[in-house]
Amino acid sequence: MxxxxxxxxxxxxxxxxxxxxxxxxRDVSLQIGNNEYVAIMGPSGSGKSTLxxxxxxxxTPTSGLYTFKGQNVRTMSDDDLAEIRNREIGFVFQTFNLxxxxxxxxxxxxxLVYSGVSADKRRERAEAALDSVGLGDxxxxxxxxxxxxxxxxxxxxxALVTSxxxxxxxxxxxxxxxxxxxxxxxxxxxxxxxxxxxxLVTHEEDVARYARRIIRVRDGLVESDTVTT
Amino acid sequence: MIRSSEFAESxxxxxxxxxxxxxxxxxxxxxxxxxxxIVVLMGWLIRGLDSVWEQTISIIGRDMIYIDKWNWAGGRNxxxxxxxxxxxxxxxxxxADRMESPEYVIPMTRQWGGSIxxxxxxxxxxIVGTDSDYGATPAGSIxxxxxxxxxxxxxxxxxxxxxxxxxxxxxxxxxxxxxxxKIRDIPYRVVGVIEKRGFLFMDFIDQQVFIPLRxxxxxxxxxxxxxxxxxxxxxxxxxxxxxxxxxxxxxxxRNVPPHKEDDFAVNEMEAFDEQAxxxxxxxxxxxxxxxxxxxxxxxxxxxxxxxxxxxxxxKEIGIRKALGARRSSIxxxxxxxxTFLCLFGALIAMPVAQIVVAAIHTIATSVYDFEAASAVSIxxxxxxxxxxxxxxxxxxxxxxxxxAFRASRxxxxxxxxxx
Numbered sequence: 001m002x003x004x005x006x007x008x009x010x011x012x013x014x015x016x017x018x019x020x021x022x023x024x025x026r027d028v029s030l031q032i033g034n035n036e037y038v039a040i041m042g043p044s045g046s047g048k049s050t051l052x053x054x055x056x057x058x059x060t061p062t063s064g065l066y067t068f069k070g071q072n073v074r075t076m077s078d079d080d081l082a083e084i085r086n087r088e089i090g091f092v093f094q095t096f097n098l099x100x101x102x103x104x105x106x107x108x109x110x111x112l113v114y115s116g117v118s119a120d121k122r123r124e125r126a127e128a129a130l131d132s133v134g135l136g137d138x139x140x141x142x143x144x145x146x147x148x149x150x151x152x153x154x155x156x157x158x159a160l161v162t163s164x165x166x167x168x169x170x171x172x173x174x175x176x177x178x179x180x181x182x183x184x185x186x187x188x189x190x191x192x193x194x195x196x197x198x199x200l201v202t203h204e205e206d207v208a209r210y211a212r213r214i215i216r217v218r219d220g221l222v223e224s225d226t227v228t229t
Numbered sequence: 230m231i232r233s234s235e236f237a238e239s240x241x242x243x244x245x246x247x248x249x250x251x252x253x254x255x256x257x258x259x260x261x262x263x264x265x266x267i268v269v270l271m272g273w274l275i276r277g278l279d280s281v282w283e284q285t286i287s288i289i290g291r292d293m294i295y296i297d298k299w300n301w302a303g304g305r306n307x308x309x310x311x312x313x314x315x316x317x318x319x320x321x322x323x324x325a326d327r328m329e330s331p332e333y334v335i336p337m338t339r340q341w342g343g344s345i346x347x348x349x350x351x352x353x354x355x356i357v358g359t360d361s362d363y364g365a366t367p368a369g370s371i372x373x374x375x376x377x378x379x380x381x382x383x384x385x386x387x388x389x390x391x392x393x394x395x396x397x398x399x400x401x402x403x404x405x406x407x408x409x410x411k412i413r414d415i416p417y418r419v420v421g422v423i424e425k426r427g428f429l430f431m432d433f434i435d436q437q438v439f440i441p442l443r444x445x446x447x448x449x450x451x452x453x454x455x456x457x458x459x460x461x462x463x464x465x466x467x468x469x470x471x472x473x474x475x476x477x478x479x480x481x482x483r484n485v486p487p488h489k490e491d492d493f494a495v496n497e498m499e500a501f502d503e504q505a506x507x508x509x510x511x512x513x514x515x516x517x518x519x520x521x522x523x524x525x526x527x528x529x530x531x532x533x534x535x536x537x538x539x540x541x542x543x544k545e546i547g548i549r550k551a552l553g554a555r556r557s558s559i560x561x562x563x564x565x566x567x568t569f570l571c572l573f574g575a576l577i578a579m580p581v582a583q584i585v586v587a588a589i590h591t592i593a594t595s596v597y598d599f600e601a602a603s604a605v606s607i608x609x610x611x612x613x614x615x616x617x618x619x620x621x622x623x624x625x626x627x628x629x630x631x632x633a634f635r636a637s638r639x640x641x642x643x644x645x646x647x648x
Contacts, residue, residue, distance in 0.1 A: 058551060058641045079555040086553020097548045097645065101245060114553040116232035158552070 005165050005197060006032040006055060011064035013050050013220075024050040026220040027064070032166070032199065037192045039200040039211035047220040049170070052201040056089055056168050057081045069165060086114050090159025094171035096151045098143040098158075104130060105139040108158045115162060129157035133187060149180035156187055166197040173207055185210045235558050239565035246538065246566055247573060257534040258574030260527025261624060264520050265578035265617045266585075271516030272613040273586050275509055277605035282505045286498055288426045290367050292462040294331075294472055295496040296324065296479055298455040313492045314483070315455035318442075323482050324458050324475065331471045332463040335362045336442060338456045340449045345438060347399040347410045354395060354436045356412060358445025359459075364390070364421075366461050369439070374406035374421030377441055385443035389417040393425040394435035412440065413448050468497075524620075527574070528628035535567050535632035546636055547644025560637040567629025568622055575621040583609050 013025040024047045032038055032055075042048040053059040054066060057073055060081070066073040068084060076084070091097075098107045108126035117125070130139055133153040143151055152172060159167050169188065173181030189210060192198050200211055208214050209228075216223040247254050295301075299310050318336055325334035336359065343356035363369040364376020369390070377388045389410060396405040396419075405419045417440065426434050440448070458479075462471040476495060485492055539546070546559055554562075590607045 053642050056551070058645075079557070082550060082553050082555040082558075085551060091551050093645070097544075097551070099545060099548065101249065110549070111552040113234050113238045114232075114549075114555070114558060116234050118234065119237070122234075162553075 002034040002036075004031050004033050005069055006030075007065075007067040008054075009065040009067075011054065011061045011066060013047075013054065013059070014062040023220050025054070025061070028217075028220070028222055029064075030215060030222060030225065032197065034165075035192070035195050035197055037188075037198045037200075037210070037212040039202055039208035039214045040217060041202060041205075041208050041214055042217035042223075043203055046217045048201050048203075048217045050220075051217060052168065052170050052199075055166075055199060056091060057084050082114075086111055087162060088165040090156075090162065090164040090167045092152070092155050092159050092167065092169035092172045094174040096143070096148075096155045096175070098151060098154055100143055103140050103142055104135060104146065104154045104157075107143070107154055108161050111158060111162045125161055126157070129161040130154070132160065133157045147180075148176050149183055152176065152180075152184050153187065156184075156191075160191070160196075166199055167191060168199050168201075170201045171203070172200065173202075173204070181207070235554075235561060236565070239558075239562040240569070242562055243566040243569035247569060253534065254570060254573060255577070257530050258527070258570055258577065260523050260525075260530050261571050261574030261621060262527075262578040262581070264523035264527050264624070265575045265621055266582050267516055267520045267523060268620060269579065269582040269609055269613050269617050270585065271512060271520070272616065273582075273606075273609055274516075275512055276610060276613075278505070278509060278512070280605060285426055286501070288367055288370075288424070290461065291465050291498050292468055292471075293366075293368070293498060294460040294462060294468070294475060295457050295494075296321075296460065296475055297457040297494045297496055300494040301496045301500040310494065315453070316457060316483075316493055318451065318456045320479070320482050321456045321458045324478055327478050327482075328460070328471075328474055330462070330467060330474050331460045333362045333366060333459075333461040335359055335366070335459040335461070336456055337363070337459050338442070338445065338451075338454050340445075343412060343438075343449070345395070345399075345410055345412045347408060350399050352395070352398055352436075354392075354438060355433065356445070356449070357437050357439045358442040358449075359439055360442055363439065363459070366459070368426070368459075370424050371421045372424040373404060374419070376421055377439075382441040382443060385447060386441060387415060387417045387444055388420045388441065390421040390423060390439040391419055392423050392435040392437045394432065395438055396422045412438065415448055417444075472497075524624050527571075528624050531567055531570055531625065531628035532632060534570070535563060535629050536635075538566065539563065539632045539636040542636075543639065543644050543647040546639050547641050547647065550639070550641035551645060556637040559639075560633045563633030563636050564626055564629045567633065568625030571621040571625030571628070572618065575617050579609070579614060579617060 008031070009029045011025055011028045012023065015022045015024055028051065040048050040051060050059070054061055057068065060074055060076070068088065071084070073081070073084070099110070105123070105126050108129050109122040112122040112125060127139065130136055133156050135150060135153050135157065138146060138150060143154070146154065167188070172188070173184055176184060185207065188198050188200070200207065202208055211228070213225070213227045215225045296316065298313050298316050318338070321336040325336070328334055338358045340356040342353045344351060344353050345356070360382050361377055361379040364371065369376055372393065376390055377386065381388050389412065391405055399405065399410065400408060405422050408419050409416050410419055411417070460471060460475055462468050472495060476491060479493055480491065483492060549559065586609055587607055590605060593605070
């Protein structure tokens with residue numbers, strides 16, 4: 001296996017619902033290596049969203065060990081988590097989550113603002129990222145002037161701009177029609193072929209089929225973990 | 230650690246948000262606008278008061294000491310003063326004879342509310358009987374004509390020197406010099422007009438009419454009248470020496486036993502300083518009170534709108550956090566925004582304050598047509614604007630801190646889920 005980026009051991013996440021304890025994840029262990037293309041699948045309520053939040057360092061586990069490139073995530077402070085999200089993780093969301101009042105370019109520049117990159121460099125890198133997803137001619141457009149597919153491309157450019165260790169996509173085609181969805185999946189394919197590590201979270205078999213490894217989650221447990229060809 | 234790229238981003242967000250919600254922002258800053266307006270106006274007023282006051286005092290002279298029966302300041306000594314024997318003209322003349330340190334010792338007495346008239350116009354004012362030396366002091370400096378002479382004093386001539394205000398009232402469109410006015414129905418020839426010196430509560434100074442002592446006696450009599458000695462020390466440094474000599478000499482003249490207190494008052498310009506200080510103080514108290522009130526109302530308004538802004542942008546905060554914004558980044562973003570709102574308020578308030586200041590200045594100058602008005606600036610001093618900006622930054626930070634803190638603590642997962 002290539003260099004291990006994500007290493008999860010016996011990870012659990014428990015939510016307190018009044019008196020009751022709800023296990024969103026129970027004793028999950030998995031590893032994701034460099035340049036893997038992984039789909040995390042499961043029905044709603046299976047815990048896949050929680051798992052995705054954990055992997056994305058948006059949330060911390062209740063117990064177990066999460067090591068991201070050798071760093072222990074569980075003991076990190078909020079600001080350490082913010083920094084690791086900024087440098088190492090590129091998010092692509094189902095609802096795109098672009099800032100509505102900012103242009104495509106400004107949206108893509110945003111992560112670089114928080115890494116302290118100078119304005120000139122930011123612009124340069126953001127333009128390159130937009131070019132790479134085929135939106136070189138839409139830089140000054142605002143999200144509401146773009147189609148769904150174009151918005152998701154902006155979001156992918158934003159995820160790429162910091163050259164993160166992994167791209168984490170949560171139902172990236174969920175708000176798109178089939179054809180556009182296929183186009184977006186082609187973009188991820190290209191990223192993977194160019195050496196990126198891609199983790200998809202989805203409940204659609206058609207989408208998961210693009211990945212080279214499928215991890216199925218149910219009731220907070222890993223049900224199966226299979227490498228496809 | 231705050232990165233400059235984040236600060237610039239915060240600033241950009243603040244500007245964009247202000248533009249997006251212009252009307253809301255203007256309404257929100259109302260309290261701050263009022264607060265800044267009051268701060269600037271109050272500062273300007275006090276500055277002007279000080280400067281006009283300084284001018285008045287410097288015209289009259291800080292080196293004047295008045296030996297009187299009555300204390301100028303201090304109502305609590307009123308009974309004590311009333312029980313004193315009058316200061317007689319002989320005592321004042323004896324003081325003038327014996328004292329060596331001062332420049333002048335000038336006898337004065339005064340008839341309050343004496344009636345004077347010119348043609349159909351008449352008014353009641355303070356008639357002062359004095360001698361020609363008064364004209365040699367800055368307090369008696371002449372604008373037009375001349376002061377009366379010692380010969381006129383000795384001959385008990387019916388000549389008068391009128392204050393600037395009285396001249397304005399009786400002779401609005403012509404020169405007072407050479408006209409004949411009536412004081413207690415006795416005709417007096419006006420020989421001179423004294424320069425404008427007083428302002429506001431010192432206005433009465435310019436209403437006075439000066440006539441020679443002997444002539445005063447003929448008009449009003451000396452019976453039951455107390456005199457005062459106006460002593461001009463020459464300069465401020467001589468004040469202590471002259472005061473000591475005046476008190477010592479006057480005690481001898483009035484036979485005050487060594488163990489007893491002075492049975493006369495020593496009045497100096499400082500008494501007026503006290504008055505100026507207390508006016509200054511009350512402007513501050515009222516001004517600060519109103520300012521604090523305005524800023525409390527203002528910061529509640531700003532705080533409220535910032536809470537609204539945080540709630541409206543929960544999703545945005547979630548996105549920013551997911552992309553790597555730290556707590557301090559979000560905190561700063563909202564602090565910059567609230568501070569920017571306050572500065573925006575200051576920006577509205579300052580031109581308004583400037584217009585009001587210019588209007589007051591113009592009106593005051595035309596009403597008083599007084600040189601002292603020129604001592605008050607028509608423009609708001611720059612340092613006051615600096616203070617206003619500083620205060621608005623502080624208010625912005627104070628009003629924004631709680632909403633900004635709340636925003637910075639939002640959980641990214643929850644915030645991203647917010648619609």
